[in-house]
Amino acid sequence: MASFTLHGIPVSRGIAIGRAHLLAPAALEVKHYLIGEEQVEDEVQRLQDAIATVHRDLQTLWKDLPSDAPAELGAFIDVHVLILSDPMISEQPLNIIRSRHYNAEWALVTQIDELSAQFDEIEDAYLRERRNDIQQVGERVLKVLTGTESKLPRLANVDEASAHMIVVAHDISPADMLQFRDRAFGGFVTDLGGQNSHTAIVARSLDIPAAVGMFNASALIAQDDWVIIDGDAGVVIVDPTPIVLDQYRERQAQLTRERKKLGKLKKTPAITRDGTAVSLMANIELPEDCAAAMEAGASGVGLFRSEFLFLGRTGYHNRLPSEDEQFESYRKAVVAMKGRPVTIRTLDIGADKPLDTAEETALNPALGLRAIRYCLAEPQMFLVQLRAILRASAFGPIKMLIPMLAHAFEIDQTLIMVEQAKAQLRAANRKFDAAIPVGAMIEIPAAALTLPLFVKRMDFLSVGTNDLIQYTLAIDRVDHEVAHLYNPLHPAILQLLATTIAVGAKAGIPVSVCGEMAGDIKLTRLLLGMGLREFSMHPAQILAVKNEVLNSDLTTIVPRTRKILRTYETSAIAEAVELLRAV
Ligand code: PEP
Numbered sequence: 001m002a003s004f005t006l007h008g009i010p011v012s013r014g015i016a017i018g019r020a021h022l023l024a025p026a027a028l029e030v031k032h033y034l035i036g037e038e039q040v041e042d043e044v045q046r047l048q049d050a051i052a053t054v055h056r057d058l059q060t061l062w063k064d065l066p067s068d069a070p071a072e073l074g075a076f077i078d079v080h081v082l083i084l085s086d087p088m089i090s091e092q093p094l095n096i097i098r099s100r101h102y103n104a105e106w107a108l109v110t111q112i113d114e115l116s117a118q119f120d121e122i123e124d125a126y127l128r129e130r131r132n133d134i135q136q137v138g139e140r141v142l143k144v145l146t147g148t149e150s151k152l153p154r155l156a157n158v159d160e161a162s163a164h165m166i167v168v169a170h171d172i173s174p175a176d177m178l179q180f181r182d183r184a185f186g187g188f189v190t191d192l193g194g195q196n197s198h199t200a201i202v203a204r205s206l207d208i209p210a211a212v213g214m215f216n217a218s219a220l221i222a223q224d225d226w227v228i229i230d231g232d233a234g235v236v237i238v239d240p241t242p243i244v245l246d247q248y249r250e251r252q253a254q255l256t257r258e259r260k261k262l263g264k265l266k267k268t269p270a271i272t273r274d275g276t277a278v279s280l281m282a283n284i285e286l287p288e289d290c291a292a293a294m295e296a297g298a299s300g301v302g303l304f305r306s307e308f309l310f311l312g313r314t315g316y317h318n319r320l321p322s323e324d325e326q327f328e329s330y331r332k333a334v335v336a337m338k339g340r341p342v343t344i345r346t347l348d349i350g351a352d353k354p355l356d357t358a359e360e361t362a363l364n365p366a367l368g369l370r371a372i373r374y375c376l377a378e379p380q381m382f383l384v385q386l387r388a389i390l391r392a393s394a395f396g397p398i399k400m401l402i403p404m405l406a407h408a409f410e411i412d413q414t415l416i417m418v419e420q421a422k423a424q425l426r427a428a429n430r431k432f433d434a435a436i437p438v439g440a441m442i443e444i445p446a447a448a449l450t451l452p453l454f455v456k457r458m459d460f461l462s463v464g465t466n467d468l469i470q471y472t473l474a475i476d477r478v479d480h481e482v483a484h485l486y487n488p489l490h491p492a493i494l495q496l497l498a499t500t501i502a503v504g505a506k507a508g509i510p511v512s513v514c515g516e517m518a519g520d521i522k523l524t525r526l527l528l529g530m531g532l533r534e535f536s537m538h539p540a541q542i543l544a545v546k547n548e549v550l551n552s553d554l555t556t557i558v559p560r561t562r563k564i565l566r567t568y569e570t571s572a573i574a575e576a577v578e579l580l581r582a583v
């Protein structure tokens with residue numbers, strides 16, 4: 001077979017080379033037929049038994065979770081248990097069997113399709129992607145019903161080829177990913193998924209090369225095909241020629257050598273060759289991630305995406321984490337960071353109605369009632385979070401970060417609510433840091449163009465380049481059809497970024513970058529050249545960025561960066577940024 005290349009979305013670094021192991025989706029093999037009245041109760045029983053089996057399987061997975069498993073995996077299994085217990089899955093398909101006389105598989109697929117369509121209408125990108133969780137739960141039940149449970153080869157049978165197995169699937173559930181942990185499993189490729197999909201999140205936390213959003217990779221790749229995943233480029237090469245294979249093997253070996261070398265930098269302070277100190281912080285999703293942040297030598301947490309504490313419960317449970325529960329999570333994080341600052345971002349989520357009807361759902365969810373807009377519209381819920389964060393600030397240095405601000409009145413309202421939360425805590429005799437710094441995320445172009453409003457009111461700024469790019473270039477960040485237009489080096493982005501850093505420095509308030517740009521070593525020098533001194537990224541990226549910092553000399557980088565900021569041709573910018581790495 002001729003070699004071919006597929007392009008998708010890079011979600012996790014590194015190179016994997018191995019043979020494809022295909023996981024076939026059960027939904028494709030489902031038979032649809034009508035049953036007779038006398039078979040209805042047997043069919044109902046068959047579905048109930050399959051659901052009970054999956055319940056038991058998930059409980060076993062949860063119980064056998066290795067102690068070093070990423071925290072997300074447990075949380076994702078929880079989500080699957082909740083979905084499976086929800087009457088929408090555990091009862092509604094039974095009603096379909098009874099009322100329409102569909103066979104069990106058909107009834108289940110009908111209901112899953114119906115729920116998935118409703119999820120597609122949800123505003124919030126993260127919640128929208130939970131649609132995949134529902135499908136994965138459905139897949140599990142289907143596999144039990146059809147007897148096609150796809151288990152991976154047992155470890156004892158793993159030979160040289162499968163020791164470097166690349167899992168190729170339409171989609172992989174986090175629970176299924178557990179199966180791969182203890183195997184010499186090289187990487188994975190999925191048709192579905194985006195930057196925010198849980199497969200991407202888990203891949204990053206396991207530090208495994210992966211490419212998602214590959215459209216029809218699982219149909220094009222055959223069992224046992226040789227596959228190369230270039231996790232940095234989001235490229236998959238199928239059946240490579242011997243020359244290409246050799247080149248990638250060489251690159252892979254080089255990456256392994258580099259990683260080993262980087263491991264020695266954990267305790268080295270991040271200081272440029274000309275003596276400028278730089279702070280490298282971690283982005284975390286759950287308090288448990290602090291262990292990885294400490295292990296990588298992070299100087300603090302620059303972004304705690306607090307919405308992960310809320311996800312998976314709204315909609316299924318219909319309740320939000322209580323003040324005490326949130327407080328416990330924030331306290332855990334600040335204690336784990338042992339005196340290093342923890343920046344907690346307040347809830348960045350869309351509407352709290354996962355099963356909204358289409359009429360109620362905004363047409364442009366990314367431009368809808370998100371993040372601070374949502375919090376200000378739900379003041380009681382917001383106050384609960386503000387009090388929880390404030391209470392945790394009695395246990396170590398905490399900063400509060402507010403997402404998606406664009407208007408002065410939003411800042412003012414937020415600050416009034418912070419004061420209100422403080423007053424409530426004082427009245428209840430609760431301890432907190434009265435001088436807690438409050439900062440703004442600069443992630444809407446309007447904010448980056450009206451910085452004086454922000455520096456006057458806020459203690460620090462953090463640039464969310466992921467959304468700044470989305471809103472400046474008008475590209476939905478979860479739509480893979482426009483992913484190729486998502487260019488951090490677009491001159492408009494560089495202008496907004498450089499201005500924000502410069503205005504912050506002039507006003508004497510700290511500015512960090514916490515979007516994906518901060519963890520991209522190809523951009524480290526450019527950001528240093530713009531004057532950035534605080535970077536926040538996934539813990540797995542910290543040492544590589546530190547290595548860049550250690551080898552940078554601002555005396556040569558700054559004048560070159562100024563020149564880049566006067567350049568408007570994207571190709572010339574890309575070339576000049578690449579050359580920066582050579583100085
Ligand atoms: C960003 O927008 O760059 C950011 C860091 O926030 P999130 O990716 O969570 O939207």
Ligand code: MG
Nearest residue numbers: 443464466467
């Ligand atoms: Mg953002």
